[in-house]
Amino acid sequence: MNYTIAAPATAADVKDDLLRLMRSNFAWGKQADAWYRWGYEQSPYPSNLCWLVETEAHERVGFTALMPRRMLVGDRVCEAGQAANLNVAAEHRNALAAVKLQRAVVAHVDRSEMALAFGITKNAVAVLCRAGYRDLGGMSRWIKLFRTEHKLARWIPWKWPRRVAAAFVDLGLRLRAVETWRPLPSGWSVLLDPPFDERFDKLWQTAATNFSVATERGSEYLNWRFGRDPQLQYRTLAVQDSDGRLRGSVTYLFPDPEEELALATIVDLLPADSEALDAVLAALCQRLRREGAVGVQTLYFGSTLVEAALGRFNFFRRESEFRVLAYLHPKFRDRQAELLDPAGWHVTDAEAKF
Secondary structure, three states, rough: OOOOEEEOEHHHHHHHHHHHHHHOOOOOOOHHHHHHHHHOOOOOOOOOOEEEOOOOOOOOOEEEEEEEEEEOOOEEEEEEEEEEEEEHHHOOOOOOOHHHHHHHHHHHHOOOOOEEEEEEEOHHHHHHHHOOOEEEEEEEEEEEEEEOOHHHOOOOOOOOHHHHHHHHHHHHHHOHHHHHOOOOOOOOOEEEEEOHHHHHHHHHHHHHHHHOOEOOOOOHHHHHHHHHOOOOOEEEEEEEOOOEEEEEEEEEOOOOOOOOOOOEEEEEEOOOHHHHHHHHHHHHHHHHHOOOOOOEEEEEEEEOHHHHHHOOOOOOOEEEEEEEEEEOOOHHHHHHHHOOOOEEEEEEHHHHHO
16 A cells, blocks of 8 residues: 655644544553643643654554654754654554654654654664664663562562561662662752752753763753653652752652552653762662662663663663664764764653653
């Protein structure tokens, strides 16, 4: 079958088509209206651009979106886009329609002022590569356990002996944990759920020097991304120095204590430097342990600064199904070695949700 791509349109112009396709093509389709309001209408960026794919009978059977972002690219903040919501009706999933959609996106990037487009996917890697994206690598899942009773169940099936054994193992983990012996630097303090205000703008300006490519994480973005999410309630922990300057922050989800495996999730983190990253991770792990979390996990791709810190804090690393892909505007092609080096990127669970 031959497919054509409709001219790019703003989300508002094709809202009915987008909602219909979201409801039918995504597992989360029942939440399509709330997700559309948040991701498409409340975003602080210019309107999302959308491309719809049509059959020969002019039936619209799928779409993809390019969500504008402001991103640090090299030494300056530029317009960029996150490719998201790629979907095609089941009976038309032969790759051709999806590839045509993504080729329309990269053609738009070439004509635009955007520095790059990036995507995070576990199912459409081949599609994005055929459209011209570069596969930068996989996101890693990092996990740190505080309590181990669930892990011992396969070897000790009896409840009370297992709990006694777990108590000794958990004590060993606690004594070995970096955070047990790492106080905050002199004069520093912990802030719980601070408002995303101008202090976070200043923190971003400092933290940005650690990365080559990262989504701009100023107060406007943070208030939208974490303050308006229609489905999830986030917590934020930050550390400030003796002068009242924010030095690092971590945004996370705390699990329901009634869950069998109550793992907290680090959704985003932003450190001014290595000292601040250690301080915020130590404060978070101490708090989660006190509040009864079984452990903590995060998805991450990029900076060796962050990966080294996770390793120091005894997170163990597993590969996830998610991969990060990027397409550079032609004017940046002479800097591919620098801008497409995974070690310079900063991609967290906050971006992976899209």
